[in-house]
Amino acid sequence: MDVNPKDRPYPADTLGMDSSEMRRLGYAVVDAVVQRLENKHCEPAIAAKDPGPLLELLGGALPEDAQPAEASLELLIDSALFYQQHGDHPRYFARVPGPSSFAAIIGEWLGVGFNSIAASWPGGAGPSAVELVVIDWLRQLMDLPEDTEGVLVSGGSQASLTAIAAVRALKGQGCVYLSDQTHASLVRALSTLGFTQQQIRILESDPQHRMSAQSVQEAITVDQGRGLKPMMVIATAGSTNTGAIDPINELADICLEHKIWLHIDGAYGAPAALTDSGKRCLDGIQRADSLVLDPHKWLFQPYDVGCLLIRPGVLENCFNMNPEYLKDVQGNESATDFRNRGFELTRRSRALKLWFSLRSYGVAKFRKAIDYSIELTEFAEAYLRESPQRWEIISPAQIGIICFALRGASPEEHERRAQALSESGFACVTTTKLKGRTALRLCIINPLTTQADITETIDRLGCE
Incomplete structure (x- = not known):
């Protein structure tokens, strides 16, 4: 390979920062990240600040000249990166947390540091190969057919x-x-x-907050009688509200009978299939025509990375794009150009962090962490049931999520208690509404969370 001679070196930094300064700042960043990870339990689970003071602190006049890097780094760490939800905090139970692992952080840093792109094979053969490997590993974890294809996206x-x-x-x-x-x-x-409102058929869930297979069958029959064409059923494998899993096999049978596409949203819950208990709950997921999962949730990756797994050839059929200005970066027939599998043309390499962390920890460690979270949520339910005069279970523990209510409390009271707990910094929880009823909700997927974290969080929610 003909490269520039070593006796004609270029500066290390595009805009001229000295390499010794680059190392000094880089080491400072690593130290800051590791220190924060060591002490994250000492910070609030969520921290907020009004826009005015925060913009004043971080903004001001456009900096014409260089500012001291140390001061800027400190400002970012103490202000911009402090005032946010801390999804890897052991007592962050709101929405779906994102407790990332350090090996995944390293993989992310490498991708950014090497300015990796995974758009075409000629322009990013190495990163594209890693993405193909990661997609196949995820396919194997989900037990999907060998010819399944996929793409990594933001979420x-x-x-x-x-x-x-x-x-x-x-x-x-x-x-x-x-x-x-x-x-x-x-x-x-x-x-x-x-899609029109007539084409979007939102059906009432059953008492367990699952999609009713009977309702789907009835809706299809009605639509066919009206001359409408059924196209797709969207099933959920772990709903955000309750962790409920739709009756996948029943829905798959309906889709097979009517030649309808089965799309499964497993963004949160699909990785539970790694465990024995989760695999039983998610039986039938391998029958999906397309499946979504978010590794930045229960596979412990930093934001952002989502994965679409889908039947072969479908993505290129829709997104294939080869204009004249991309002729020189077209792969051969055996190569994959990921720009032709989705909307993104400029694509950073999201696969590196997942590849590095799966190799660094091994799937067994991921499985153990997910299993622990499922068991911990069941512990939370058992603890709540010890005080039936105080707590009512609205939706039982399901793959990491439980919803409950304080007996006699109004919706406003539930919201007040959740907000007060979040503002205290001790833990972050949210409320949700199920069948018109407000409930408190815990999503427990961080393997660092302890039973003591659970009991004290519940106790604080219930205290007078």
Whole structure:
């Protein structure tokens, strides 16, 4: 390979920072990150600040000249990076936490440091190869067919948007069936892609907050009688509200009978399939035509990385793009150009962190961590049931999520208690609404969380 001679070196930094200064700042960043990880339990689970003071602190006039790097680094760490939700805090139970692992952080740093791109094979053969490997590893974890293809994107929202667009390009317009517990991003994706209200069939969930297979069958029959075309069923494998898992095998049978596409949103819950108990709950997930999961949730990756796994050839059928200015970066027939598997042309390498962490820890450690979270949520339910005069279980422990209520409390009282606990910094919890009833909700997926963290959080929610 003909490269520049070593006797004509270029500066290390594009804009001229000295390499010794680069190392000094780099080591300072590593120290700051590790120190923060060591002490994250001492910081609030969530910290907020009004926009005015924060913008004043971080903003001001456009800096024409260089500012001291140490001061800027300190400002970022103490202000910008402090005032946020800390999803890796052991008592952050709101929404779906993101407790990232350090090996994954290292993989992310490498991708950024090497300015990696995974858009075309000629332009990023190495990063693209890593992504293909990671996609196949995730396929294996989910027990999907060997010819399954995929793509890494920012998260579940973009993954499902990508899947719906690709399926519509394959099958044409039609009706899509989902439940009132399907993640709101799916409804947004359908609306964004131009599906009409008549085509978006939101069905009432059953008493266990699952999609009813009978309701789906009835809706399909009605639509066919009206001359409408059923196109897709969207099932949920671990709903955000309750962790509920739709009856996947029943829905798969319906889809098979009517030749309808089965899309499964497992952004949160799908990795539970690594465990014995989760695999039983998620039986049938391998029958999906497309499946979404978010490694930045229960696979302990830093934001952002979502994965779409899908039947072969569907993505390229929709997204293939080869204009004249990309002719020189087209791969051969055996190569994969990831720009042709989704909306993104400029694509950073999201696979490196997942590849490095899976190799560094081994799948067994991931499995053990997920199993522990499931058991800890069951412990939370048992602890709540010890005080039936005080607590009521609204939705039992399901793959890391439990919803409960303080007996006699109004919706406003639940919200007040959740907000007060979050503002205290000790823990962060949220409320949700199920069948019109407000409930407190814990999502417990951090393997650093202890039983004591659970009991004290519940006790603080229940104290007068």
